[in-house]
Amino acid sequence: DAKTTQPTSMDCAEGRAANLPCNHSTISGNEYVYWYRQIHSQGPQYIIHGLKNNETNEMASLIITEDRKSSTLILPHATLRDTAVYYCIVRDWQGAQKLVFGQGTRLTINP
């Protein structure tokens, strides 16, 4: 599995954009980048995924660099409810389609 590297923790002010970086320098051509988040005491929640192009949905935007070695998840107007651990995952293409979770980034939104 390609591994990802994320900062351990980040803080962001409520109402501001939260930009969460992720490095995945060993990603292969057919592997997608997924983002999930886990709010305290809940199961992980899907946010967004992409392959090469930037993606946007109602929750967030995903910016993937041209060489695909890194990406940034953007929460455009963070709220207190966005406080969670955010996981950047490169989807395993070989064999099982399991998600390989790292330690993630603990994002704290401050009032």
Place this chain on the structure above:
Amino acid sequence: GAGVSQSPSNKVTEKGKDVELRCDPISGHTALYWYRQRLGQGLEFLIYFQGNSAPDKSGLPSDRFSAERTGESVSTLTIQRTQQEDSAVYLCASSPDFVSTDTQYFGPGTRLTVL
């Protein structure tokens, strides 16, 4: 519609006892996954089922762990002779199909405490 449900939400057991955890996936989802999350840690993959194919058991930590799934419905994860290190939240997820782009939808988990 209904999401993934798991039961019980909490389970406290004594060391050496067997426990059975249940997962009800989203209706129509063919793929089902079990993960384990120890306190303060990320998720560890345990096992996954896809339709009638043989399950991928590569993540099961020992032969005390087993899981079954009948068709595309309920799954049970069984831990025999529980140990204190088995204490964790056990999460189940399902997805519509077996392709790399499918999103996994997670249940709320079962918190297992082994005394």
